[in-house]
Amino acid sequence: MSTSDQHAAADTTVLQRSLKRFDITAMGVAAVISFDTVGQIATGGGEAATWTAVIAVFFLVPYALLFAETGAAFPQEGGPYVWVKLALGRPAAALTTLLYWVTNPIWLGGSLVFIAAETWDGFVFHLGSGTVADYTFKLLFVWVAILTAVVSLRRGKWITTAGAAVKVLALALFTGTAVAYGLRHGFQGLDGAHFAPTTAGFLGLVPVLLFAYVGFEAPNAAGEEMDDPQRDVPAALGRSAAIAAACYLLPVVAILAVVPAGKVTGIGGFMEGARLVFGVYGPAAGPLLKATAVMFVFALLTQGSAWMIVSDRMQAMAAADGGFFSRALGAFHPRLGTPVRTNLLSGAVATVFMLAAMWLADGDAAAVFSVVLTVAVTTLLLSYLVIIPSLVLLRLRRPDVVRPYRVPLGTPGFLVCAGLVYAWIAVGSWSALFPGVIEHLFGISYDFQDVWGVSRGAFEAFTLGTVAVLLLVGAAGMAVAGGFSATGAARTAPGETD
Known part of the structure; x- marks a missing residue:
């Protein structure tokens, strides 16, 4: 075992196995299903339902099969970081993990918190814009989310489990109420709805749908905190993926059925739809x-x-393994068993992005920030361009590893699934980084300035610049940590010996 592996292994000795199959399923549901994404998908009109179903079958199913096999075969703490390291070496793993990790604090501070504040302001209690109440709400939102990651997983898992239950309950309530409303008043939203798939609809929806469906492998980052990962991961991943597919498709159809065409807009698609259909409850609405x-x-x-x-566990394992600035960032708290320093780093990044968005709320600055935020969030998709080939290499190079679950049809089935998933991710990543290019090839009209608020040249400068900055940060992190000393594929994973 190398010195870096010894460091990483030492950091995991404080971990406690507390995640059972139900907990893993709930964590997957809590992480992946998003109300705001439901509304955003519905803006695609009738064909949004069609593409949601198509991508569920031809992307989500093979994706789940790939990660079910790999997650059960390689259950070490750090999940995807370990998989890429074993296949391609520490530098590739460290850079991939940075792209995977940075999405989340930026998303928390640059998107989730604003949607939450807008909802609270419009439906619960008036906050205003830029007021003390507005800042207070957003700061509390960010740091409560961080603190729930700081507490021991034995306790924190119940917070995510409650979140998963609330999501499923709220979406089921909305869908059932929409059906009742439609039976009473008619399904007006279906008038003129076009469910036939189009190329333009496909290119517009692919990035958001892929972003909605990825992430079910995330609980594997806590692999050494699972009670029996080799048996529980495949079953939990299958269940959470099936729940997510239903929780996206059914509410999207419900929104399209009751909200008049052309009036479905992002967050308003869900909440305004709820305002409309809850009228069936009379005074209780x-x-x-x-x-x-x-x-x-x-x-x-x-x-x-x-x-x-x-x-944060993935990023902490990269730091402990010599892949991101200081190994101290990878330390797990001896009592809590959580990577507190990495948690706090995530909170700081989320807070900076939240404050930047508050200060750049108007004019061209807002458009620029929106572009940077969009690219930063899509880095999650970019990370899969390395993760998926790593899964294939592990399948081909390590046939001796015990695989409690296997993709149907063996290696050929695995390769077909990987090819399908990679093709989807490649199209989604390209559409996110270079919007309008594929549309132009197919002769589809695309007004870049109208969509993004900036010119194509400015957009590409900011998008490619953001990715370049992240890669430079990753390279600097490895250089400072001395991680470039291990350039070959590692033979051992954290917590694993030859």
Whole structure:
């Protein structure tokens, strides 16, 4: 075992096995299902439902199969970091983990917190914009999410479990109420809805749908805190993926059925749809709508905390292994068993982005910030461009590893699944980084300035610049930590011996 592996292994000795199959399933549901994404998907109109179903079958299913096999075969703490390290070496693993991790504090401070504040302001209690109440709410939201990742996983898992339950309950309540409303008043939203798939709809929806569906492997970052990962990971991943597919498809169809065409807009798609259909409850509609808004905000909070729990563990393992600045960042608290220093780093990054968004709220600065935020969030997709080939290499190079679950049809089935998933990720990543290019090839009209508020040249400068900055940060982190000394594929993983 190398020196860096000894450091990483030492950091995991304080971990306690507290995640059972139900907990892993709940964590996957809490992390992946997002109310705001439901509304955003519905903006695609009738074909949004079609593409949601198509991508569930041809992306989510093979994706789940790949990670079910790999997660059970390689259950070490750090999950994807360990997989990429074993396949491609520490430098590739460290840079990939940075792209995977940085998405989450930026998303927490640059998107989730603003959606939560807008919902609270519009449906629960007036906050105003830029007021003391507004700043207080947003700071509390960010740091409560971080603190739930700081507490021991034995306790913190119940927060994410509650978030998963609230999500499923709220989406089921909304869907059932929408059906009742439609039976009474008619499904007006279906008038003129076009469910036939189009190329333009496909290119517009692919990035958001892929972003909605990825992440079910995230609980593997806490692999050494699972009670029986080799048996529980495949079953939990399958269940959480099935729940997520239903929780996206059914509410999207419900929104499209009851909200008039052209009036579905992001967050308004869900909350305004709820305001409309809850009218069937008469005088109880107001309290129910307010309760739904509270559940909405709580679900967003637990989604942020779930991602902090898992992605911070990945980044901590990279730091402990000599892949990100100081090994001290990878230390797990001896009593809590959590990477507190990495948690606090995530909180600081989220707070900076939240404050930057507050200060750059108007004019061209807002458009620029929106572009940078969009690219930073899509770094999660970019990380899979390395993770998926790593899974294939592990399948081919390590056939001797015990695999409690195997993709149907063996290695050919694994390769087909990997090819499908990689193709989807490649298209989604390209569409996110270079929007409008594929549309132009197919002769589809795309007004870049109208969509993004900046010119294409400015957009590409900011997008590629953001990715370049992240890669430079990763390279600097490895150089400072001395991680470039191990350039070959590592033969051991944290907690594993030859």
